Amino acid sequence: MGLGVLAGRAALADPLLSWNEGPTKQAIVEFVRTVTDISSLNYVPPEQRTATFDNDGTLWCEQPLYFQGFFMFDRIKALAPQHPEWKEKQPFKAVLEDDMKALQAAGEKGLMEIFMTTHAGMTTEEFEKIVKDWLTTSKHPRFNRPYTDLVYQPMLELLAYLREDGFKTYIVSGGGVEFMRPWTEKVYGIPPEQVVGSSIKLKFDIRDGKPVLTRLPDIDFVDDGPGKPVGIQKFIGRRPIAAFGNSDGDLQMLQWTAAGEGARFMLLVHHTDAEREWAYDRQSPIGRLDKALDEAQRQGWTVVDMKKDWSQVFPF
């Protein structure tokens, strides 16, 4: 067996194959080594190895619009035949005509009306089916692929690597929890009970002798910014030892993680690759990375330079 074969094997065995060699990859590997090495002062027992991941822009794309936004607009179009009045009624008219200017004019109130129309009023089981059906029939406008293809290969490897080392991996996202749960297990290996997200209220009823949970048009919890540490405490009840994000909406989650005792790992994905994905940060209306980037520099958190650090962006 020659050296070439051995090198080939080593490469195959690298669990972080899509991460280029360099300080970013090294920081990840070193952190995992130190918390899993029982002789290390930084050793953390497996049940305390909690890692939380933002979703939009951290595990999958968030451009040119949060994918849940695409879902919302597609859903309005799918429902339009049952609502002929929408042809003349804002904000629905704007969505049906792809009129972004009119949509902007409808403001936050208009968006909330579209959101509740597409997310509330059905049972939890009906909504799950709607999300699954949408994922199998819709495609991303730039890449012309199902949205669940647009996940980051290096992050899939990182999730698997952490789990292999005894970590429990969670999503802690501003996105809707019931929008994510139908597919996170298949796509990320993260089961529904490890998904924390924003939510609307639910109501229990017996309908035709059968218990149902109906989704109400009433915001229950916003899992974003300062809501992320709150969501972590509410749903997980443990402080993570590692947290992964990409925007100012993740700042407080990383601060909360950093403030615990013992070894900690905080990472931001910086989108620097307009060619393979997108390049955006301080000025972006979606996924703005400004204050969190400053804080990362001050605190020495790990910042992924997507262009430099990732040899591959998507699994395809």
Add this chain to the structure above:
Amino acid sequence: MGLGVLAGRAALADPLLSWNEGPTKQAIVEFVRTVTDISSLNYVPPEQRTATFDNDGTLWCEQPLYFQGFFMFDRIKALAPQHPEWKEKQPFKAVLEDDMKALQAAGEKGLMEIFMTTHAGMTTEEFEKIVKDWLTTSKHPRFNRPYTDLVYQPMLELLAYLREDGFKTYIVSGGGVEFMRPWTEKVYGIPPEQVVGSSIKLKFDIRDGKPVLTRLPDIDFVDDGPGKPVGIQKFIGRRPIAAFGNSDGDLQMLQWTAAGEGARFMLLVHHTDAEREWAYDRQSPIGRLDKALDEAQRQGWTVVDMKKDWSQVFPF
């Protein structure tokens, strides 16, 4: 090796040793057998083996008062030296003087004032310490033992038995989630992230440069009755295949569990043992078991007759 030794071994090996032989024990064992037998039509893959347990009256005692009530009153007494005005101010005066009549006169509003005084205003870390300290210093009035001794030995065995068979065991309780999390792992083997309960709102702040979560005097979620299936969906996102309760507050959780597809197991603990524990059901102000008992009889759910089915009640 004689037969006596073999019999001794079999007894030692019984994971449900404190359950007397009979239809109740048989129903539990048969359910677990059928969902874990890969050749069974009722086979359920491990990741879907979700079991939810009420806490008060199902895993530990709830008489003569929910233990969180004892905590609340003890806490008022502990805080009294810092509040000399409480000596003359209701509802605090009633608590300090153990004046149950005056306390009842203060009504729900009075109880809520006591609840928020003892449960809100501090950080999550401070509250965790308060609960832990209380558990090490306080004793149950009848049994004169720490409250965490008053857990049901047969239920501890059942929790371990289910986990051994690949189940994920959850608490779904009307009690405060942060009142339970500090001790459920040690006492039940249930980690904080598998505890669902009632909660008050939290607020993220940076205090003296350190991030904190402060507990606000504002109800966030009531995990009782119809709130239990809601809590299950919010926090777990999967329908349980087995659910365990003891009162009308568990009825909807059991209905929700029963309405799923495939093999299901619903169990109620009926407190029938005034000598070793308590006997109460339809008329009890605490842990009333009335509608749920009727439903159990109609649906053929399993009902534990504590006196008959449990050879031992407490671990001591």
